[in-house]
Amino acid sequence: MIRFLCLGLWRDRSRSLFPLLTVVIGVMLTVVMFSWIKGFTENFLGTSARLGSGHVAVMSRAYAGERDQLPNDLALTGVQGLLERLHRDFPSFAWTPRIRFAGLLDVPDEKGETRAQGPVGGLAVDLFSPGSPEPAILDLEPTLVGGALPAGRGEVLLAHELASRLGLAPGASVTLIAGTMFGGMATANLTVAGTFRFGAPAMDRGMILMDVADARAVLDMDDAAGEIAGFFHSGFYDRRAAEAAAARFNARFASSQDPFAPRMDTLITLSGMGQFLGYMDTILGAIVAVFLATMFIVLWNTGLMGNIRRYGEIGVRLAMGETKGRVYRSLIGEAAIIGLAGSLIGTVLGLALAFYVQAHGLDFGNIMKNASLLMTTRFHTHVTAAAYVIGFIPGLAATVLGAATAGRAIYKRQTSRLLKELEA
Amino acid sequence: MADELLIRTEELVKVFPMGRSEVRALNRVSLDFRAGEFAGLVGPSGSGKTTFLNVVGSLDAPTSGSAEVLGRRIEGLSHREAADLRNRSIGFIFQTFNLLPVYTAYENVEFPLLLLRVPAAQRRRMVMDALEWVGLADRSRSRPAQLSGGESQRVAIARAVVKRPPLLLADEPTANLDAENSHHILRTMAALNRELGTTFLFATHDEKVIAYLHRKITLVDGRVERDEPLTPAAGRETGP
Numbered sequence: 001m002i003r004f005l006c007l008g009l010w011r012d013r014s015r016s017l018f019p020l021l022t023v024v025i026g027v028m029l030t031v032v033m034f035s036w037i038k039g040f041t042e043n044f045l046g047t048s049a050r051l052g053s054g055h056v057a058v059m060s061r062a063y064a065g066e067r068d069q070l071p072n073d074l075a076l077t078g079v080q081g082l083l084e085r086l087h088r089d090f091p092s093f094a095w096t097p098r099i100r101f102a103g104l105l106d107v108p109d110e111k112g113e114t115r116a117q118g119p120v121g122g123l124a125v126d127l128f129s130p131g132s133p134e135p136a137i138l139d140l141e142p143t144l145v146g147g148a149l150p151a152g153r154g155e156v157l158l159a160h161e162l163a164s165r166l167g168l169a170p171g172a173s174v175t176l177i178a179g180t181m182f183g184g185m186a187t188a189n190l191t192v193a194g195t196f197r198f199g200a201p202a203m204d205r206g207m208i209l210m211d212v213a214d215a216r217a218v219l220d221m222d223d224a225a226g227e228i229a230g231f232f233h234s235g236f237y238d239r240r241a242a243e244a245a246a247a248r249f250n251a252r253f254a255s256s257q258d259p260f261a262p263r264m265d266t267l268i269t270l271s272g273m274g275q276f277l278g279y280m281d282t283i284l285g286a287i288v289a290v291f292l293a294t295m296f297i298v299l300w301n302t303g304l305m306g307n308i309r310r311y312g313e314i315g316v317r318l319a320m321g322e323t324k325g326r327v328y329r330s331l332i333g334e335a336a337i338i339g340l341a342g343s344l345i346g347t348v349l350g351l352a353l354a355f356y357v358q359a360h361g362l363d364f365g366n367i368m369k370n371a372s373l374l375m376t377t378r379f380h381t382h383v384t385a386a387a388y389v390i391g392f393i394p395g396l397a398a399t400v401l402g403a404a405t406a407g408r409a410i411y412k413r414q415t416s417r418l419l420k421e422l423e424a
Numbered sequence: 425m426a427d428e429l430l431i432r433t434e435e436l437v438k439v440f441p442m443g444r445s446e447v448r449a450l451n452r453v454s455l456d457f458r459a460g461e462f463a464g465l466v467g468p469s470g471s472g473k474t475t476f477l478n479v480v481g482s483l484d485a486p487t488s489g490s491a492e493v494l495g496r497r498i499e500g501l502s503h504r505e506a507a508d509l510r511n512r513s514i515g516f517i518f519q520t521f522n523l524l525p526v527y528t529a530y531e532n533v534e535f536p537l538l539l540l541r542v543p544a545a546q547r548r549r550m551v552m553d554a555l556e557w558v559g560l561a562d563r564s565r566s567r568p569a570q571l572s573g574g575e576s577q578r579v580a581i582a583r584a585v586v587k588r589p590p591l592l593l594a595d596e597p598t599a600n601l602d603a604e605n606s607h608h609i610l611r612t613m614a615a616l617n618r619e620l621g622t623t624f625l626f627a628t629h630d631e632k633v634i635a636y637l638h639r640k641i642t643l644v645d646g647r648v649e650r651d652e653p654l655t656p657a658a659g660r661e662t663g664p
């Protein structure tokens with residue numbers, strides 16, 4: 001009997017094609033959409049961790065409270081000891097100190113007079129200590145636009161746009177003017193080793209990237225750091241593990257009143273995007289629900305129209321002694337075959353597209369010029385295991401439900417009426 | 425066996441609601457049919473012929489009265505039991521052939537056997553036999569759209585008789601056919617009646633059909649007006 005159903009579907013393609021297309025398109029869009037949102041979240045989390053404060057970050061309570069003002073006077077001290085304890089107690093993370101600061105970059109001419117000047121944001125990371133995880137995390141090599149990576153003390157990288165704006169080429173000397181940890185003024189002469197472009201507007205507009213030891217020397221931050229960033233060794237943010245680590249760490253200092261006591265926060269709270277990411281999940285659920293509902297309604301109506309066209313056939317089959325239940329089940333069987341085929345094709349096409357965009361990405365540089373979120377402008381989808389079923393199951397369910405709803409009309413009609421329809 | 429009572433209706437009434445009023449399609453129809461008959465209901469349009477066939481064929485329930493078909497009381501059958509009775513014992517032939525358009529002649533004839541779960545080898549033999557009876561064994565792979573009206577109706581007959589039902593109900597089987605094709609299928613049905621003992625009950629206006637009948641029942645306004653035996657026209661002998 002399955003053979004009969006398949007034959008019927010194959011030969012009467014006008015009947016099966018439209019529902020099939022509906023399912024294929026719906027499932028494909030669901031898969032692509034899902035992978036897109038996953039990719040978006042991934043991009044945001046990954047970029048925020050890499051260029052921001054890691055998957056988790058330890059700061060002093062006071063610093064954490066005013067973090068966006070880069071209050072280095074409130075930075076952690078005794079960082080070496082704290083690092084050792086973190087390595088020991090939280091071995092699933094790679095721990096590394098980072099310092100952020102704001103300053104002024106001054107470009108002197110041959111006579112030492114100011115030729116150009118501009119504000120910069122600074123990020124200092126551990127580039128040179130043996131065993132530092134930063135080179136792997138930041139992965140600077142591919143971001144270089146000109147010059148080379150810093151090879152020694154006093155060498156820095158500049159955002160390529162900033163360097164161009166100030167007329168700087170690799171090898172140029174610049175003077176950094178910034179405030180020390182204790183409120184004094186500091187100047188340092190640095191050499192531009194190279195220029196970078198991360199593809200994240202927030203980074204690329206005006207950043208200077210330097211070694212943490214240089215920053216400490218300039219800012220008078222011996223054994224201090226604004227934050228100690230922790231990165232999962234896996235490279236991926238694990239929300240639950242991050243929250244557990246933070247809770248365990250903070251419990252130790254729960255009774256302390258010291259505003260300089262360290263505290264651990266997670267990427268989600270630091271970025272203030274927890275709610276946003278929660279919305280994303282809701283949106284994802286809503287998208288799947290909308291596709292499911294749309295497919296269901298379309299397939300239901302297609303089923304209704306198809307059945308009206310087939311009342312004659314159904315009448316004859318009933319006259320031949322098929323029960324209504326059996327006819328009904330065969331309609332659902334046909335739908336299941338279409339749903340299965342459509343969901344399969346839709347999932348394959350959706351995954352193909354998602355994998356393509358995962359590999360090549362789409363660049364939104366033009367519309368994201370002024371974005372201050374730490375995200376790269378090239379977006380990739382991210383195909384997760386869930387993408388294999390997220391469209392498939394709703395696609396199949398919508399087809400079967402649509403046919404089941406439409407087919408109920410059979411029960412509402414008298415057998416003799418069904419036969420009459422075809423004589424009219 | 426030949427005199428066995430196959431159908432008995434007593435005071436059969438079928439009323440259809442019609443807006444505020446109602447239509448009395450069958451009005452106390454009492455008729456008996458014996459196994460092997462080749463009988464026809466005639467009468468003007470709207471006289472209740474189709475309704476009678478539908479009730480006897482368990483496609484429609486009577487409003488009152490009783491109908492006993494092959495030992496089963498139609499009015500007491502559940503959906504499932506009615507389907508089972510049709511499946512095993514009754515073949516239908518319609519004015520509009522009603523072949524399933526996406527299936528070949530062979531598959532159309534095979535369909536009732538699939539419902540009866542006849543094993544594949546036996547099924548094949550029965551289908552080919554039935555197609556041979558109607559003279560279409562060589563068109564078994566054709567789809568309905570590729571068949572003429574006469575050929576389509578012959579396939580429909582093969583489909584109705586393939587399971588060798590004791591009772592065959594034919595509602596205006598010749599209405600869409602020309603004279604030559606009408607005679608062809610009538611000869612086929614007469615032969616089936618003779619050789620297999622299948623009971624035929626027709627609803628028709630067609631003089632060509634009436635010429636083959638052994639018994640003619642005239643309905644007017646849902647009532648039996650006349651019930652008369654006929655001597656079938658030349659060239660034809662029917663049982664019993």
Ligand SMILES: Nc1ncnc2c1ncn2[C@@H]1O[C@H](COP(=O)(O)OP(=O)(O)OP(=O)(O)O)[C@@H](O)[C@H]1O
Binds near residue numbers: 467469472474475627
């Ligand atoms: N499902 C129905 N609902 C309402 N009225 C019906 C229904 N079926 C039949 N009727 C009415 O019952 C009466 C008998 O109809 P029936 O179809 O049995 O006539 P018939 O003798 O077969 O006519 P014809 O020769 O035109 O086929 C007619 O008046 C018809 O309008």
Ligand SMILES: [Mg+2]
Binds near residue numbers: 473474475595627
């Ligand atoms: Mg009629």
